[in-house]
Amino acid sequence: MQQEENKEIKHSELATKESQEKVPCIAKIAKPHLLRCKLEPNKTYLYCTCGYSNTQPFCDKTCDTSKDIKGWKPIEFKVTVEQTFWSLCGCKRSKSEPFCDGSHNTLDW
Numbered sequence: 001m002q003q004e005e006n007k008e009i010k011h012s013e014l015a016t017k018e019s020q021e022k023v024p025c026i027a028k029i030a031k032p033h034l035l036r037c038k039l040e041p042n043k044t045y046l047y048c049t050c051g052y053s054n055t056q057p058f059c060d061k062t063c064d065t066s067k068d069i070k071g072w073k074p075i076e077f078k079v080t081v082e083q084t085f086w087s088l089c090g091c092k093r094s095k096s097e098p099f100c101d102g103s104h105n106t107l108d109w
């Protein structure tokens with residue numbers, strides 16, 4: 001657990017020029033694995049990109065209310081076909097967000 005906390009603390013921060021407020025420049029690893037989700041075709045979902053939502057992998061608007069992660073925005077997305085489940089990214093390192101690309105396999109856990 002201590003190691004997990006340290007990883008979050010190590011995230012570097014940067015000050016945005018506009019606001020001079022500090023925001024994490026690397027998303028928190030919400031889950032070190034993919035998240036299997038049942039998604040309804042043509043329904044709009046908000047995928048959490050910051051990693052701080054309590055409703056992973058979906059945004060719970062923590063990004064709007066927490067000054068510590070101000071500046072992060074969710075990805076709005078839809079699927080157009082129905083399948084048993086979709087593999088959404090839990091580690092926030094996928095290059096195909098919101099979908100898992102296997103990047104969690106390269107995490108140093």
Ligand code: FES
Nearest residue numbers: 048049050059063
């Ligand atoms: S809570 Fe993470 S992007 Fe909104």
